Amino acid sequence: MNYIIIIILILFSALFSGLTIGLLGLDKSKLERKIKIGDKLALKIYSVRKNGNLLLVTLLLGNVLINSILSVYLGEMFSGIIAVIASTALIVVFGEILPQAIFYRYAMQIGVYFVPVVKFFQIIFLPLAWPMAKILDKFLGEERMTILSKEEISEMIKSHEDSKESDIDNDEEDILLGALTYSEKKVKEIMTPKNVVYSLEENELLDERKLVEIKETGFSRIPVFHEKDDEIVGVLNVKSLINLEDGRKVYDIHFRNKIFKVNEDEKLDDLLNKFILKKSHIAYVTNVHNTFLGIVTMEDLIEEIIQKEIMDETDNYRDMREESKKITK
DSSP: OHHHHHHHHHHHHHHHHHHHHHHHTSOHHHHHHHHHTTOHHHHHHHHHHSSHHHHHHHHHHHHHHHHHHHHHHHHHHSOHHHHHHHHHHIIIIIIIIHHHHHHHHSHHHHHGGGHHHHHHHHHHTHHHHHHHHHHHHHHHOSOOOOOOOHHHHHHHHHHHHHSTTOOOOHHHHHHHHHHHHGGGSBGGGTSEEGGGOOOEETTOBOOHHHHHHHHHHTOSEEEEESSSTTOEEEEEEGGGGTTOOTTOBGGGSOOBTSOEEEETTOBHHHHHHHHHHHTOSEEEEEOTTOOEEEEEEHHHHHHHHHTSOOOOTTOSOSOHHHHHHHHHO
16 A cells, blocks of 8 residues: 555656646746637636736645655654655656656646646645745745847747748748848848949930930830939839830939938938838938938848849849949959
8 A cells, every 4th residue: 555655646646746837937928929810729728827916825735734744654664764765766757857857848748637626726735835935936026927029039930940840931041030130231232332323314305325325224214313313313214214215314204202312321210101101112222311212122021031132124233332342343
């Protein structure tokens, strides 16, 4: 009979020890996120995990109580050093190491089955556990939400994409990483430099030669300047040139108020908000001295977010910034 009691006590010791490392090892904020996406296992476990200090005290009280009873039983069955060795070996191996290793790895899968057991012992130990938990709450405060930095989230995304068990593919990884980092970059990092920008003077004649030239550039929007190429006054939408009458000039085409100015040091998230607010897909870039440096488009911004070049059949260069460097050299 004593052996049966010892086995039962070891199992309870293992249960309390495993639940302690397993349930308390589950991040509370992570469980809350899982609940929001409909995870039923997380919802069941959260019912006991939400009050971490009460859970901790309950499980530790149960574990200490069971181990104390187990030591007494072993002391009665064995004498002296044998009792010490036997109790230590049984408690450490079967009551601590093995269950903790199992519960730590499968906390969600196994822990959910023992939620009713934990609730039962919370009621049993409530007179002791509740005051102790409240004291811990008072001095230690509530559990802090786990907040990850952008760098940590980026590394998490990369490791998930590399895992065979993850449903994140390579394209999604690029987009997620781009979305996390684009707001830290500046306009000057993605703009098309002035030396490769094709622009038109507002008094320029749109004859057949000029129209062919515009077509060969492959650009759908062309900045228009007034007398000096630093004085950007608008943007010409190339599709407005379809069926254009002979002898017309650039200023005859409606191009004003379709382009706005941004500073080269402006952050990309601010640029995106301006594109949306102004309902425009293109802006011209200047420095603090109001000198025209280049243009930036919604396409440039999207490319930075999705980490891919958007090409169509009219594009002459894959990367205009790289082309600018070649010309500069």
